[in-house]
Amino acid sequence: MSKDHDDYDYLFKVVLIGDSGVGKSNLLSRFTRNEFCSESKSTIGVEFATRCIEVCLEGKTVKAQIWDTAGQERYRAITSAYYRGAVGALLVYDITKSESYDNVQKWLKELRDHADSNIVITLVGNKTDLKHLRSVQAESAAEFSSIEGLSFVETSACESTNVDVAFKKNLTDVYHIISKKSCSSAEVDDKNGGAGIIEVKAISESSKKNPSKCCNV
Amino acid sequence: MDQEYDAIILGTGLKECLLAGLLSVDGKKILHMDRNSYYGGESASLNLKQLYEKFKPGQELPPHYGRWQDWNFDMVPKFMMGNGLLVRVLVHTGVHKYLEFKAVDGSYVVKGGKTYKVPANDKDALRSSLMGMFEKYRARSFFIFVQDYEKDDPRTHKGYDLDVITSRELFKEYGLDPNTVDFIGHALALQTDDSFMDQPARKMVMAVKLYSESLARFETNSPYIYPLYGLGELPQGFARLSAVYGGTYMLAKPDAEVVYDEAGKACGVSSEGETAKAKYVVGDPSYFPGKVRRVGQVVRAICILSHPIPNVGDSHSVQIIIPQKQTGRQSDMYVFGCSFAHNVCAKGKYLAFVSTAVETANPTAELIPGLQLLGAIDEYFVQVSDVMEPVNDGSEDGCYISKGYDATTHFQSTVEDVLEMYKKITGKDVNLDADDPAATAGQEQ
Numbered sequence: 134m135s136k137d138h139d140d141y142d143y144l145f146k147v148v149l150i151g152d153s154g155v156g157k158s159n160l161l162s163r164f165t166r167n168e169f170c171s172e173s174k175s176t177i178g179v180e181f182a183t184r185c186i187e188v189c190l191e192g193k194t195v196k197a198q199i200w201d202t203a204g205q206e207r208y209r210a211i212t213s214a215y216y217r218g219a220v221g222a223l224l225v226y227d228i229t230k231s232e233s234y235d236n237v238q239k240w241l242k243e244l245r246d247h248a249d250s251n252i253v254i255t256l257v258g259n260k261t262d263l264k265h266l267r268s269v270q271a272e273s274a275a276e277f278s279s280i281e282g283l284s285f286v287e288t289s290a291c292e293s294t295n296v297d298v299a300f301k302k303n304l305t306d307v308y309h310i311i312s313k314k315s316c317s318s319a320e321v322d323d324k325n326g327g328a329g330i331i332e333v334k335a336i337s338e339s340s341k342k343n344p345s346k347c348c349n350v
Numbered sequence: 351m352d353q354e355y356d357a358i359i360l361g362t363g364l365k366e367c368l369l370a371g372l373l374s375v376d377g378k379k380i381l382h383m384d385r386n387s388y389y390g391g392e393s394a395s396l397n398l399k400q401l402y403e404k405f406k407p408g409q410e411l412p413p414h415y416g417r418w419q420d421w422n423f424d425m426v427p428k429f430m431m432g433n434g435l436l437v438r439v440l441v442h443t444g445v446h447k448y449l450e451f452k453a454v455d456g457s458y459v460v461k462g463g464k465t466y467k468v469p470a471n472d473k474d475a476l477r478s479s480l481m482g483m484f485e486k487y488r489a490r491s492f493f494i495f496v497q498d499y500e501k502d503d504p505r506t507h508k509g510y511d512l513d514v515i516t517s518r519e520l521f522k523e524y525g526l527d528p529n530t531v532d533f534i535g536h537a538l539a540l541q542t543d544d545s546f547m548d549q550p551a552r553k554m555v556m557a558v559k560l561y562s563e564s565l566a567r568f569e570t571n572s573p574y575i576y577p578l579y580g581l582g583e584l585p586q587g588f589a590r591l592s593a594v595y596g597g598t599y600m601l602a603k604p605d606a607e608v609v610y611d612e613a614g615k616a617c618g619v620s621s622e623g624e625t626a627k628a629k630y631v632v633g634d635p636s637y638f639p640g641k642v643r644r645v646g647q648v649v650r651a652i653c654i655l656s657h658p659i660p661n662v663g664d665s666h667s668v669q670i671i672i673p674q675k676q677t678g679r680q681s682d683m684y685v686f687g688c689s690f691a692h693n694v695c696a697k698g699k700y701l702a703f704v705s706t707a708v709e710t711a712n713p714t715a716e717l718i719p720g721l722q723l724l725g726a727i728d729e730y731f732v733q734v735s736d737v738m739e740p741v742n743d744g745s746e747d748g749c750y751i752s753k754g755y756d757a758t759t760h761f762q763s764t765v766e767d768v769l770e771m772y773k774k775i776t777g778k779d780v781n782l783d784a785d786d787p788a789a790t791a792g793q794e795q
Contacts, residue, residue: 180447180594203593210599212389212586214448217579246419331453331568331575333437333446 141185141196145307146218147300148200148248150240151225152233153207156259159290160225161201164300169291186301188308195304197221216248220311221255221303226274228258228287229266234274241281251310255284255303262289355381355598357775358619358626360606360633363391364761365752367585367592368768369632371443372780374595381626382592383619387602389589391634392735393755395422395582395694401652405731415654416696422580423652423694425733426755427686427703428764429454429574429669432564435765436584437575438782445587450578452692453570455665459537460672461529465661465723468537468671470573471497471562485527492524492534496558512552520551528675534558536673536682540759542707543674543681560762574760576667579693608637608749616748630748630775635738638751642738648757649713650705651721653730658700659687660725666691666700669759672719681707683720684759702727707757708734743774750775 149157162168165182181200188195200219205211224240226233237256244254256278258269271287278285284306286299356378359370367389370382388394396404398418402411411418430436430451440446457468461480469478472493476486498506510520521531535541539557546554564573577583593599600621608631609618616631635642658664670685677683683706690697704720714732721727740751753767769780 180444180590203590204596205590205593205599207598208600210601212589214389214579214583214586215590217583218450250417329452330450330578331570333440333449333451333575335441 141194143193143195143308143311144198145195145220145304145311146198146200147221147223147303147307148216148219149202149223149225150206150211150244151223151257152227152230152236152240153204155225155227155230155233156290157223157225158201160223160257160259160288160296160299161199163290163293163296165199167293169293171291184300186304188301188305193308193312195308197300197304199300211243213247216244216252219248219252221253221307222248223255223257223299223303224283225257225259226269227260228269228271229260229263231268234258234269237277253284253303253306253310254281255286255299255306256281257299258285258287259290261287261294262292352624353381353626355379355626355628357381358383358628358631360384360608360619360631360637361391362386362389362585362589362601363393363634363752363755364581364585364588365393365764365768365771366391366632366634367588368439368765369752369771369775370597371445371588371591371595372768372772373775374592374597375443376776377595380592380597381600381619381628382589382597383600383603383606383621385602385604385606389586389601390425390582391585392636393424393426393581393585395424395580397421397423401731405733415699420696421694422582423701423731424581424703425650426581427650427652427684427705428581428755428758429576429686429760431560431760431762432567432570432573432575433560434564434760434762435769435782436761437567439765439768439780440587442780442782442784443588443591445591448587448590449583451575452578452667453568454572454574454576454667454669456662456668457537457572457574458662458668458670459533460670460676460723461533462676465670468533470538470565480533481530485530488525489530489534492521492526493558493562495524496555497562499555499559510551512555513550515551516548517551517554518547520555532673532675537671538562540671541682542757572669574667574669576688576692606637608633610747614747630744630750632750632752632771632775634752635740635754638740638749641742641747641749642740642751644736645739645754646737646756647708647713647734648705648737648755649708649717649732649734650703651714651717651730651732653702653704653721653724654695654728655700655702655724655726656698656728657725658689659685659702659723661723662687670720670723671759672723677719679706679716680709681757683717684757685720685723686759699728705757744771745774 165184183198185196275285288295359366359382362384374380398421401423458465459468466480469475472490475489500506538561539554561573603621606621608616609620611617618625618627662668666689668687672683686703689700702724704717713734737754739753744750
C-alpha cells in the first residue's frame with residue numbers, strides 16, 4: 134500500500150462486502166472507471182481500484198482505495214486481513230433478492246468482528262433499474278440503517294444512478310471522523326511502539342535511496 | 351463444488367497459500383479448502399477467542415484482556431529475514447502490497463546467562479562486548495571475507511573452496527574461539543544444531559551473508575521484519591492473490607477428504623456429499639494420514655506479558671537466541687517478542703514465544719531457560735507439535751504434501767519447501783531474480 138506520487142491529502146481504504154452477485158464489482162468499476170459489465174461472471178483479476186475525489190467545501194482531496202472481495206465471499210471465506218486498515222465499508226445487497234438483504238445482518242456482524250470499531254458503513258441497495266423485480270422496500274432498509282447507525286443509499290450501477298453519491302457519502306463521513314482527530318492516534322502509536330512502518334519493495338528500486346521509512350495512512 | 355479443477359489444495363497454511371497463489375498466477379484452476387473456519391492452518395494467528403477455544407475450551411475470556419479481536423497469536427512464531435526468500439516471493443507476487451511491515455528492533459544472543467546484542471558485520475564486531483580485544487579483530491576479518499564473497503568472482507574466495515572446506519576448518523583458518531564460532535553458527539547463520547560444523551562451509555557462509563544483507567536492506571537494527579497483525583496475514587495475502595486470479599475458496603469443511611482412484615492416485619476431494627475432481631491434490635500433512643511420517647517435535651510456549659522482555663533495551667520486538675551449548679542441549683532455543691505496536695495484543699501488553707525442538711519426555715520443562723528470560727508472565731499456553739514430512743514425492747500418487755513447520759527462526763526452509771513443491775508439480779522454477787535483481791544471498795543457499 135505504498136503512497137502513489139499523485140496529489141492527495143488523505144488515503145482511505147474502503148471495502149466492498151455483501152453476497153455474491155449483488156453488483157459489488159460493477160459499483161467499483163462504475164465509480165472508478167465509469168464502466169459496467171452485464172456479464173454475471175464472478176470477480177477475477179481485481180485487487181483494488183482507486184479514485185480521487187474532493188470532499189466538502191474545504192477543498193481537501195481524498196484518494197479512495199477500494200477493495201473488492203475477489204470472489205472470496207461466495208463461500209464465506211473472506212480473509213480477516215481484508216478488513217485491516219479499512220476506514221469505510223459499502224455493504225451491498227440486491228433490491229431484487231431478499232436473501233441478500235437478509236444476509237446484511239451477517240455481514241454487519243462480520244464487519245463489527247473484524248474491522249476497526251470506528252469503520253463507517255454505508256448500506257447500499259443496488260439494482261434499482263430492475264424496478265419490476267423489487268422485493269426489498271427502501272423504507273424498511275432505511276429504518277434498519279437508522280437503527281444500526283448506517284447511512285443508506287439505493288443505487289443502480291447499470292444506469293449509473295447514485296453510485297457516486299454512495300461512495301462520496303461514505304468517504305465524506307470518514308473524512309469528518311478522521312479530520313476531527315487530526316493528530317491521528319496512529320501517529321501517537323508509532324511513537325511509543327518501536328520502529329515505524331517500513332516499505333517492502335524490490336531492491337532495484339529501493340537502492341535508489343528513497344527514504345526507507347514511509348508512513349501509510 | 352462438483353467441478354473439475356487443475357489442483358485442489360487442502361489446508362490454508364502459509365505453504366499451501368503460497369502454492370495456491372503461484373499456481374493461480376500460472377493460470378491453473380484452483381479449489382482451496384480448509385477444515386477450519388479461519389485461514390492459516392497450523393501457521394495461523396489465532397485471536398483470543400480462538401486461542402482459548404484451543405487451549406482452554408469452555409473457559410470465559412478474562413475481561414481485562416479487552417477485545418478478543420485485538421489479539422493475534424502466531425501458532426508458528428518466526429520472523430522474516432529482510433532479504434530472505436519470503437520477502438523476495440512477496441515482491442515477486444506483489445502480495446507485499448496487501449500488508450504492512452515493521453522492522454524487528456533487535457537481535458540478541460545469550461552467553462553465560464547474559465544477553466548480548468548480536469554483532470552482524472565488521473563494524474559491529476569491533477564494538478561488541480561479546481568478544482575480547484584480539485578475538486574482535488579475528489571476527490572482523492572473517493566478516494569481511496563473508497561480506498566480500500561472491501560466488502562468481504574467484505578473487506573473493508581467498509583460496510577457499512566452500513564446497514570442500516568444512517565450517518569447522520574455515521573457522522580454524524580465522525583462528526576463531528569456540529564462543530565466537532557458537533554465535534556465528536547459531537545467532538547469525540541460524541543453524542538449529544551443530545551438524546553444519548562438519549559440512550561444507552558454503553551453507554553457513556551464505557547464511558551469514560544473508561543475515562548481513564538483510565540488515566542492510568532496510569537499514570534497521572535487526573535483519574528481521576514482521577507484519578502488522580501477525581504472521582497469519584501472510585497466508586491470507588497469498589490466498590487473496592490466488593482468489594484475484596480466480597481461485598475458489600471454501601473454509602469450515604471439517605470432513606474434507608482426499609479421494610483416490612483404483613490405482614491409488616489422488617483424483618479429487620470430497621466434502622458434505624460432493625466430490626470435486628482434480629489432476630492432483632496439494633496439502634499439509636494433516637490431510638494425508640498414512641502418507642506422512644513424524645520426523646521430530648517442536649514445543650512452543652505462547653506468553654502474555656505486561657512489560658517488555660527484560661535486558662533487551664525495552665524493545666517492542668526482539669529475538670533472543672540461546673545456543674545449545676549454553677543449556678547443554680542438542681538444539682537451540684528461540685525467544686521472540688512482539689507487542690501492541692504490531693497490533694498483535696491489547697494496548698500495553700506484550701507477547702513472547704519460546705520454542706525449541708523436543709529432546710526429552712517433558713517438553714514444557716525444556717523451555718525453562720527461555721521462560722526465565724521473560725520476567726513475570728501473566729499467562730502462558732504450551733503446545734507440542736509433531737513435525738511431519740511426506741513419505742513419497744507425489745509423482746506417483748498425485749499427492750503433493752508439504753513438510754511441517756520446523757523450529758527454525760525464519761522462513762527460509764519454509765519457502766524452500768514451497769519452491770521445491772512447485773518444481774515437482776510444474777517441472778519449472780520460480781524465477782525470483784527477475785523482480786529483485788540485486789538480492790542474491792537468499793537464493794544461493
